[in-house]
Amino acid sequence: MIYLDNAATTLHKPPQVGPAILSAMETMGNSARGSHGGSLDAAHTIYDCRCKLAALFRCPRPDRVVFTSNVTEALNMALWGLLQDGDHVVATDWDHNSILRPLRHISQERNVGVSFVHADSNGNLLYSDFEDLMQPNTRLIVCTHASNLTGNVLDVARVSEIAHRHGALLVLDAAQTAGSREVDMAAMGVDVLCFTGHKGLMGPQGTGGLCIAPGVEIHPYKVGGTGVQTYRETQPVQLPVALEAGTLNGHGIAGLSAALDYINQVGVGAIHDKEKTLTMRFYQGVRDIPGVRVYGDFSGEHSAIVTLNIRSYDSGAVADALWDEYEIAVRAGAHCAPRMHRALGTVDQGAVRFSFSWFTTEDEIDTAIRAVKALAQE
Template structure:
């Protein structure tokens, strides 16, 4: 099945992975699958080296001065929960946006219920484009955090993180960025962009396996750990150690997964995010151009020539998006995603709360032939459903 599938669901998980990712994971399983930081024998030492090499490569990618300011997590959701629950206190005000994934919205709403934080959802325009000024206008005396997605997982729109970072620094507010759709694809420089916390996945643009991710913390920032437990360091103390990254990495890590992630990051560094983005943007625009020529298809979000990540959401007139995705899979072997994409706020913004949407997301290994296949299949589905309505 996987050999014949046309995979256009890279916004969820990138596929295929560079061959070096699988090779690194197999090597780690054979040679370094012991517990890192919890023994002095050679396999434990080698496992520790695997983790440090991963931090080094990520620090290089995101321009982070100290690799130990990166804590490994299971995914972006884990990272965002660590940041939000570790930083926010009762009475704090946080500004986020109407484009956010539930990985930001749900933890914030839980904290509102539990400890009484205040939340403002800054509005974008009806196409999902956000102005940095919309963030600054919402800052209050008790605002302690701005939490924003770098790119919408529904529309591919890019948030002006650099401008927001300047505002945050000037106003004395911390900035948390959700890089689920941008890490490995857009250039990220945490210092130049004023990012205090960066949450990122391993399994999307960084080309690594599922179950990997990380959280960068500015060196001046301290959080209450999300989890407490064994770290292999300061074991005699009943308190979680204060040293990084141990403070935020309780329990045995996914060493094998991080070995794969490291190779994925190396691949990204070799290709460069700029080249990856350019390739994906070309495919995205080709897809949008083809779909826009089909009567009965409505593209969602900003226009074809807007700078964006590789996400194309659309609707077929009078056809449930779930039915479209099902038919694309079963009849044409094309994998897309349908539904609400864990971002009901985004659907409210663009007026699709009643329908959801079909989402196609090309990746670096997508071919032009794959794009043509989706365009042709969509055209056939429009014709088929048009005939059924006329009968």
């Protein structure tokens, strides 16, 4: 299989991830639920992973790294926990249903207004909209760091400056960027960073979380046992337990921690550069094929995604042909990004997304280019 669906999940993981999970399965009790060796082993492993994530994302304190089961849960937690009655929020056409649906539900349950920054037909956000949409009651701007459809990358510092100048927070969805490019909360001015462990961080599924800047308080979302302060009737207020009810995915976190070791060894810069080279190689190989239309803007920062359509062929049929005839795994359809498809005019056709990782090879890229070429000639 040539796996080019890394924006959905990375299939190829660093060699130490599996053994780290296995090792944890043999030694790990329940973190923070006891003081015996098994429990302490779990606590150390989890704390260690918090420290690595804090360092990677420049989150000032490891106790402000909160684990969740995926980035969707992290975004639900951030949005439900920050938005109160009477607030206003600015989101964008880039955003995934992991942002859009929580906002829709919150706006129904609480009196919260939502405005959207639009994207043009190249998928570029109209940055001037951010400024225009800010209101006195705008609590936060939420946006994905890179569109999961086009791969266009947000100018985070620019958006953060607007948010902060208006007294609002910036919640950044790093689902498509964490591990693949520099995500520096401090330098970029990110107040809440939401990440997933199983994509660019190359860890197991069932991991993810939030990094929360000092001074930002998120009201508890999922509540329950924490192993501490049992007699307190409400959720403890200190991080991370304020947002971490129930037993964490210790085994998965052990795998994520091992993946972070690998990333630190290779370097995020090297990963970014390699993925960029692969992405541009594929883009340059397909953009001039007659009948192929590539979406997004490749003149600036771009994630490891190239999305295209071939003539008016249904995107699902193209993906099926790539799989059946070439064993190339890609993603077709709507990608949980409804507003972005509307901006691109691809609601009916969907689009075929090729997404790359550190483990993708140039040979795989070249095979995929030849496959697109062949399908476009049919």
